[in-house]
Amino acid sequence: MSPGPGFLKRSRPRYGEGAIKVLLVAAALVSMLTTVGIVIALIPPAVDFFREVGFGEFITGTDWSPLFSPPHFGVLPLVTGTLMVTLIALVVAVPLGLGAAVYLSEYAHRRVRAFFKPMLEVLAGIPTVVYGFFALTAITPLLQDIWPVGDPPQVFNALSAGFVMGVMIIPTVASLAEDSMNAVPNDLRDGAYALGSSRMQVATRVVFPAALSGIVAAIVLGISRAIGETMIVAIAAGGRPNLSFNPLEGMQTMTAFIAAAGIGDLPTGSIGYRTIFAVGLLLFVMTLVMNLVSIRLVRKYREVYE
Template sequence: MSATGGTTPSPTGSPGPLGRARTRYGENAVRVVLVAAALVSVATTVGIVVSLVPPTVEFFEAVSPVEFFTGTEWAPLFEPAAYGVLPLVGATLLITLIAVVVAIPLGLGAALYLSEYAHARTRGVFKPVLEVLAGVPTVVYGFFALRFVTPALQAYLPPGLQPDIFNALAAGLVMGVMIVPTVASLSEDAMAAVPGGLRDGAYALGSSTRLVAVRVVVPAALSGIVASFVLAVSRAIGETMIVAIASGNKPALSLNPLDAMQTMTGFIAQAGSGDLPTGSLDYKTIFAVGALLFLITLVMNVISARLVRRYREVYE
């Protein structure tokens, strides 16, 4: 109470603790915008599921799921038709594996350099240049794989190891380069979030920069690093233009990366750009393969969330 017996105004201008707070229209507007943004992402996911499920169910009413998931021949657009999806899945996983083998060492090494070794000015130059790779259209990467990487492999590999004009190796190598910025940028952000006190304590004990980076920073930022790996793998699995241009359109169940192959996304791009009658069984194969691709990506995201929660480090 004030000397005159009135209520002392609060610093925010409200009448006091028992008074009615002033309505904050700006906060309410921001809350509405953020909720709308969250609902858009949820609605998009629901819309994808709704668009995939009915044609997929109709497809499996005509084709046995056992044949689809265990068959080794994929020829839905020919006579006699074959609906074994394993060649598409195998090609997708093989090209993704090649991309991961390229991207994870390069991306993690770049992140360690930018986070622990590079000066601030060097980091300010290198990181934007590295992230420019993420903005290059994937069709450019596809033609780069077809017109540069494949001829280089044909020129430098021994005669018995000559790749086809369309091959999984060139597509995987270039796809690995494409996802390097994803691994490097997200991993570097996770490492930069590690408290400086951990580094200072390790240096005070006489540790070298290498030991601090490997034994302190990487374990502390492991959840973010794992998340960057899973995100990069998810992007590699869902990539379309590179594999459509460089790996070919030949469904083949093979472990030889020098052969031409067709991935799930490559088939979707090929069939979706053709003249398939809407509602036909051939048309529904697009949705069946798309649903499988969506399921694989969903499982990877669930695994990623579990790994992030398991290895998350919380600091005060």
């Protein structure tokens, strides 16, 4: 006996699924509209700034003193300080983060992983102002005491700020990279073990390449977190723009300048006030370019398993 024409129809409408879909679309729209709002807020004051200051002077100038007389608007010292601190943070975070990810994914027992991964992620929940004071009051004096040759680090320096920032972003790199490694099918591991590979060979030559796209995304997210960090560099790296490649000296980053100038007594509409938006727009563009490059790399090395 064949079923009637209404056999495959739903007995009642599923309003819950529709509500969840609306919530998901709303979440996506909020993130998109937030980005658009940031761009809208940055562009008009930045355009007014570049009407008074040449773009070439802003990008290539080596002297940054917009609040002094006579003012200078060369942003290279801020860019150099930002990249210096970020590079030091990556030197700390990438090896330790990826090492922790390999251990948790390939070596740790399930119970050990369930204990250590939440403990590792606790580092991401510590307020960044605490990291900044830790760098200033603990790491910098330690470096000054044990520094073997030459002049020791200054009270404010990029080395201690970058080191502590690297510790801060270790959970970001480790957690996302470990999730990518866990997503690699066990069939690849079993095949490698069947060929006589050691656990280290499986981890470095099978799992790591297979999860490369997720690992790249984890590193890029860590870079974005480091570039956008404010409190650590504002407290430990100093507030003096310094075009130097010596990490033992004090430097000011782009975010630190925005924080310092934003809480000052700058008249709204003045050229000093507009520098905040010009630096913010440059920081936004740098982050956007980096994310576009990372998307291209992720798509290039992505592995799809069925």
